[in-house]
Amino acid sequence: MFNPSVFSRLSHDVMNNSCSRPLISLTVRFISKSSSDPSQSFVVAYLKDKLGFSPESAMAADKYLLFKTPEKPDSVLEFLQKHGFSKTQIEKIIKVRPGLLYSNAEKTLLPKLQFFQSRGVSSPELIKILFYNPKVLTRSLEKKIIPCFNQLSNLLQSDYNAVKAIKRYPFLTSCPLDVYMLPNISFLRDNGVPESNIISMFICHPRSFVVNPDTFKEIVKEVKEMGFDPLLPKFLFAVVVFRKISKPAIERKFEVYKKWGWSEKEIWEAFRLYPGVVESSEEKIAGIMDFLVNEMGFESLLLANQPFVLARSLEKRIVPRGLFAQDLLSKGLIKSFGLSALFNTSEKVFVERFVNRYEDKAAELLSLYKEKMNLAVGGKYRSSYS
Structure with a gap:
């Protein structure tokens, strides 16, 4: 009844979903530097003393960071603290995105927070979203964040629905939606799934729609062959279940x-x-x-x-x-x-x-x-x- 290759590829997608992996090497585009004694560098000492990095983590980040004075990184840490991030949250965010320490907090970080708040995201919700997906803080507001949010809002027919989906899956704000999501939604429409059902299920299970389109199509076909009616919410529920469970x-x-x-x-x-x-x-x-x-x-x-x-x-x-x-x-x-x-x-x-x-x-x-x-x-x- 079921094609094992569907689930094999699905597992591969889940393990290799580029939307969910915070990779330092893809985020920080600074020139690596050499040091005769990296354990004694200013960056290593700063990360250990200010953020509680282990010596190993500090030395790993040191390869990508060039600052020699505390003014710029201090301003970033103070900004995050001022906006409600805990010390533990800040430490984990910087470990994932050390390049943030180069940011101009008032010019590049604040506008991003203000944008999400203007769309209905509360401060506690925003902290959680950015904690789970700090990549948002490194993306261009005008070229990436706003177009992505507007695209999601148009799809779900309101900013409110877009915010609900992002809260459930913060990586939506940094995923290439044209590649992973829109083709899957288009395929559901072509198979007679009502728009209202798509929106409702997407809000509740957004991650299930962010998957390789070929894998998603095969799951939809399997569910249809089982006799589920595309007009009923149960059809999409079955798709989501097979998307989530191997x-x-x-x-x-x-x-x-x-x-x-x-x-x-x-x-x-x-x-x-x-x-x-x-x-x-x-x-x-x-x-x-x-x-x-x-x-x-x-x-x-x-x-x-x-x-x-x-x-x-x-x-x-x-x-x-x-x-x-x-x-x-x-x-x-x-x-x-x-x-x-x-x-x-x-x-x-x-x-x-x-x-x-x-x-x-x-x-x-x-x-x-x-x-x-x-x-x-x-x-x-x-x-x-x-």
């Missing part, structure tokens, strides 16, 4: 389900109902199955028919709600319960349906529910299955 990882998760009595056919049927059945870790899958089957008494194959439950948090939803429902059952307040009613409702709906509804018969129910929450998060279920 074939060997999927096979390992299949083995976990098989240990609980699911056949290969039943696993694929569950996948068609809810592609997220292969998103959770093997440990989480085993933990959910164990609790629901052995603790709650559900039939294993019932979960194959309602696989959505495998996406829920074991600690925050499944265990506390399950234990609470068992208490209601033992008190005679309810006669039965189903997976959907227990685990596929919001917290507000669950409390209204299972807690407040019986308040007049058992006033202590809310406290009991909170007790189950604490047990799940801090007790044996956390240590066993988290």
